[in-house]
Amino acid sequence: MTQSEFLNVVMPFKDKLYRLAKRLLVSSEEAEDATQEILMKLWAKNKMMESYKNVEAFAMTMTKNFCLDRLKSKQSSNLKLVHSNYSDDSSSLQTQVEAKDSVSWVEKIMEELPEQQKMVLQLRDIEEYDFDEIAELLEMKPTAVRVALSRARKTVREKLLQKHRYGIR
Amino acid sequence: MGSDKIEKILEKYFEATATEAEERTLKNYFLEGDIAPHLEQYAPMFTYFSEAKEERFTRQVPLNTRSRYYKWISVAAVALVAFGIYFGTEYQQKRALERQEAEIAYQETKKALDLLATNFGKGTQKMAYLNEFETTKQKIYNKN
Incomplete structure (x- = not known):
């Protein structure tokens, strides 16, 4: 497989790998590093790639495992919070700020979810994979996927409502 | 709806x-x-x-196969240097040994040649007696 063929295969889903990595690692720098690592690993295996029936699913599973390993090693070395993407896109309109605020709340709430729920929510509600694919990607049982998804969605709803009511009650 | x-x-x-x-x-x-x-x-x-879903991965991933090639070149270079040092010292030692052997051989030859030279010297001394014999013979011839 040549370099351009490889890029054609990888292009459609490289953003998905990055978004999953970022969901798990939070820091966009680290997510970029992880994605690059995964793509280079895939490239190193490019001779075998034709034999994989679903390269995308394979790459997603690789990303998942890679990020979980990173998290594990980070926890053991006590380096938990290292992201620096506190961007400040200031918008002038008050309404816009408010809307953006509650939207970015969702992101923060998702950061607090357990890894498995994060991944399920990411894959279902953001990437819109179907349930069977998610079960395959995460190496989980379909019922477990639904349970995790339901928990994740309910947590997000609850926390979002709490934030909204904050100051009112 | x-x-x-x-x-x-x-x-x-x-x-x-x-x-x-x-x-x-x-x-x-x-x-x-x-x-x-x-x-x-x-x-x-x-x-x-x-x-x-709009977030994009924008970084360019370096997919050069050459990097692996360079890696092996450096490995080969290190191996070469190590071999050079190892066999180099061995060669130096061999050279030193050879030089010593040559020195010994030189001394031995010199000794042998010295022996030969002294023996030749003894030979010429004996020849001097013969020379004496010759002069007396000449004297006798001249008298007659």
Whole structure:
């Protein structure tokens, strides 16, 4: 497989790998590093790639495992919070700020979810994979996927409502 | 779509029992903007989900096969230097040994040649007697 063929295969889903990595690692720098690592690993295996029936699913599973390993090693070395993407896109309109605020709340709430729920929510509600694919990607049982998804969605709803009511009650 | 129907789907959505088609209608409803006031609170979720999908991986990944090649070249260079040092010292030692041997051989030859030279010297001394014999013989010839 040549370099351009490889890029054609990888292009459609490289953003998905990055978004999953970022969901798990939070820091966009680290997510970029992880994605690059995964793509280079895939490239190193490019001779075998034709034999994989679903390269995308394979790459997603690789990303998942890679990020979980990173998290594990980070926890053991006590380096938990290292992201620096506190961007400040200031918008002038008050309404816009408010809307953006509650939207970015969702992101923060998702950061607090357990890894498995994060991944399920990411894959279902953001990437819109179907349930069977998610079960395959995460190496989980379909019922477990639904349970995790339901928990994740309910947590997000609850926390979002709490934030909204904050100051009112 | 009526808000009561959306509510029903929402309920299923949070139980994660909604079908994929139902979830899609839910998303479309919240993204189109015409949301019933009591459902407004759920809108940020769906807005965020659709926004999050827009994030892109922009970094260029270096996919050169040459990097691996360079790596092996450096490995070969290191191996070469190590071999050079190892066999170099061995060669030096061999050279020193050879030089010593040559020195010994030189001394031995010199000794042998010295011996030969002294023996030759003894020979010429004896020849001097012969010379004496010759002169006396000449004297005798001259007298006659």
